[in-house]
Amino acid sequence: MPKITAKYFSNNLLDHAARKGIEALKYLRKAHNFNKKGAIRVPKTGYRGDSSAVYRKSNEYLIVRPDQYGTEKIITYGVNDD
Amino acid sequence: MTEAILNEQELTKKNIVQLLEQLTNVYQATRIERQEIAIQFPPENEEFSLLEELELLTVNLRGYASQFQSTGRIVNKDHVIEQLQAMRVLNVPQIASFYFGSNNSYEQIKSYIRTLDYLRLLLLEYLQFQSD
Numbered sequence: 508m509p510k511i512t513a514k515y516f517s518n519n520l521l522d523h524a525a526r527k528g529i530e531a532l533k534y535l536r537k538a539h540n541f542n543k544k545g546a547i548r549v550p551k552t553g554y555r556g557d558s559s560a561v562y563r564k565s566n567e568y569l570i571v572r573p574d575q576y577g578t579e580k581i582i583t584y585g586v587n588d589d
Numbered sequence: 590m591t592e593a594i595l596n597e598q599e600l601t602k603k604n605i606v607q608l609l610e611q612l613t614n615v616y617q618a619t620r621i622e623r624q625e626i627a628i629q630f631p632p633e634n635e636e637f638s639l640l641e642e643l644e645l646l647t648v649n650l651r652g653y654a655s656q657f658q659s660t661g662r663i664v665n666k667d668h669v670i671e672q673l674q675a676m677r678v679l680n681v682p683q684i685a686s687f688y689f690g691s692n693n694s695y696e697q698i699k700s701y702i703r704t705l706d707y708l709r710l711l712l713l714e715y716l717q718f719q720s721d
Contacts, residue, residue: 519648522655526613526647549635561641563632570645583648587627587640589620 523583538584541569601715602657608708609654615704616647619697626698630687639683643702646678650708657712666716673713678706 524531546564554560554573559582562569566589570582623640632638637645653673657663679685679702688699 519652519655522651523648526616526651528617547634549632549637555637557645559637559645561637566627568632568641568644570641570648583644585640585644587623587638589624 527585527589534584538569538581541567541584543569598715598718601711601718602661605654605708605711605715606658608704608711609651609658612647612651612701612704612708615697615701619701622695622698626687626695630683637683639687642681642683643698643705646676646681646684646705649676650705650712653712654708657715663712663716666719670713670716673709673716676709678702678709 520535521531524534527534529537541562542564543562546562546569549561549563558572560571560579562571566587567585568587569584571579572582574580626640630639632641649672653663653669663669679688684702687695688702
């Protein structure tokens with residue numbers, strides 16, 4: 508998987524926002540405001556073979572992956588019916 | 590000969606950049622189908638849903654392509670080749686079952702899936718060319 512660096516993150520943020528037709532800062536805010544508390548996590552603990560996990564809450568989801576230090580980083584944020 | 594190879598690499602490069610734009614348009618055109626899919630193929634508790642799998646693939650492949658678009662290269666080439674080879678779109682059970690199971694429907698999303706896999710193959714071709 509692409510290595511998560513600051514440059515990768517900013518490039519991707521702009522790319523995802525453009526693809527989803529949403530202003531970049533608004534997209535960033537929505538992703539960061541996603542409240543993991545009470546969300547369903549798949550897998551429940553740890554990560555899948557590709558190092559990813561998803562949090563789901565109502566119609567929103569957040570896909571995450573740990574960085575090299577084991578800190579969970581946001582890979583993408585989405586709304587299922589958008 | 591060398592010039593021909595360079596041109597071919599240049600063409601693949603242009604193709605990748607163009608495909609990235611095309612994918613954005615195709616993705617945006619799938620909105621209604623995605624809304625239907627969210628209802629027809631809801632997430633199951635222990636698995637990623639179809640839309641989540643598609644989003645993850647999109648992010649991974651676009652991540653490499655965007656890196657390539659902005660810097661003209663992809664770092665850690667050998668590792669990326671391995672990753673791209675393992676990232677066959679139809680190897681994802683949810684995507685394969687949807688792709689082959691829903692005949693004559695969701696054609697926009699199916700087209701998106703094919704374009705995504707084409708991007709993967711182009712990236713692979715470009716990187717493998719470089720490693721020769």
